[in-house]
Structures are given as structure tokens and as C-alpha cells.
Amino acid sequence: MKLLISACLLGTPCRYNAEALKKINLYDFELYPLCPEILGGFPTPRPPSERQDKKVVNIRGEDVSEGFYLGAHAALDFMRKENIQMALLKENSPSCGVRSIYDGSFTGRKIKGRGIFTELLLENGYRVYSENQIEILKEELDEKKKKENQSGP
Numbered sequence: 555m556k557l558l559i560s561a562c563l564l565g566t567p568c569r570y571n572a573e574a575l576k577k578i579n580l581y582d583f584e585l586y587p588l589c590p591e592i593l594g595g596f597p598t599p600r601p602p603s604e605r606q607d608k609k610v611v612n613i614r615g616e617d618v619s620e621g622f623y624l625g626a627h628a629a630l631d632f633m634r635k636e637n638i639q640m641a642l643l644k645e646n647s648p649s650c651g652v653r654s655i656y657d658g659s660f661t662g663r664k665i666k667g668r669g670i671f672t673e674l675l676l677e678n679g680y681r682v683y684s685e686n687q688i689e690i691l692k693e694e695l696d697e698k699k700k701k702e703n704q705s706g707p
């Protein structure tokens with residue numbers, strides 16, 4: 555099963571890291587690690603950025619929306635090209651957040667919301683999970699295996 559994954563979840567030092575992946579066997583998936591912000595032309599490390607409604611600004615007050623949207627669209631193009639239908643993304647990121655993001659005030663407060671890339675994927679009918687929803691992903695994988703076993707060789 556093909557799975558696009560936030561590159562930082564696999565330890566690529568593009569921004570965040572996650573321990574949550576220990577709950578699934580990654581060898582069950584054909585993984586495609588990718589960072590939409592790097593695709594958008596941002597360096598690593600880079601100043602923290604947060605969403606302010608449709609806009610994304612960095613901690614210096616610069617509007618960095620263009621790079622975020624560019625990276626999200628480049629990542630979507632990649633998924634289409636590779637025929638990847640689902641993504642496991644890093645919660646709280648202004649690109650990859652699935653259920654929560656920082657509130658745009660750079661004070662560490664989180665709100666319900668989605669990252670730019672996540673929003674684009676959902677608008678286009680892709681299945682998206684965060685590292686905090688690994689159980690759902692696992693169930694989906696088990697279901698697929700069950701169906702394959704039932705249909706036989």
C-alpha cells in the first residue's frame with residue numbers, strides 16, 4: 555500500500571520528529587517521504603511559520619504563503635504522478651497539520667485546524683492521517699490484508 559509520509563516523521567531533519575510511528579510496521583507500506591515546505595523552496599533550518607487564516611507568516615512577520623502553496627501543489631502533483639492515495643502527516647505543522655495547528659500568534663497556543671498541504675489533499679479526495687491517528691491507518695491496512703487473503707491467490 556503506497557503511503558506518502560511527512561519526511562520529518564522518518565527522522566529527516568526538515569523540522570519535526572515523531573516517536574508515534576513505533577505503533578505500526580512501516581515495512582507494510584511502500585513509503586514516499588516528502589516535505590512540502592522543502593518543495594516550496596524553504597531551507598532547513600528555517601524560521602518557524604504559522605497559519606493566519608489563508609495566509610502563512612514566519613516569526614519575523616514575513617508573508618511566506620507563496621512558498622507554502624507552491625510546495626503543497628508540488629507535493630500533490632507528486633502524489634498524482636506516483637498514484638499515491640493516502641498520506642501520514644505531522645500534526646500541528648502549518649503545512650501538514652491534520653487536526654490541529656498553532657494559532658498564528660507564535661505563543662505556542664494550538665487551535666483546531668489544518669495545514670495548507672493537508673487542506674489541499676482533503677479538497678482533492680485523498681485520505682490523510684496524522685501520527686496521532688496511527689490506529690485508524692493500522693485498521694485500514696488490516697482490512698486490506700483481510701480482503702487480499704479472502705480473494706486468495
Ligand code: SF4
Binds near residue numbers: 559560562589592644
Ligand atoms: S512541512 Fe511537513 S514534512 Fe516538512 S517539516 Fe513540516 S511537518 Fe515535516
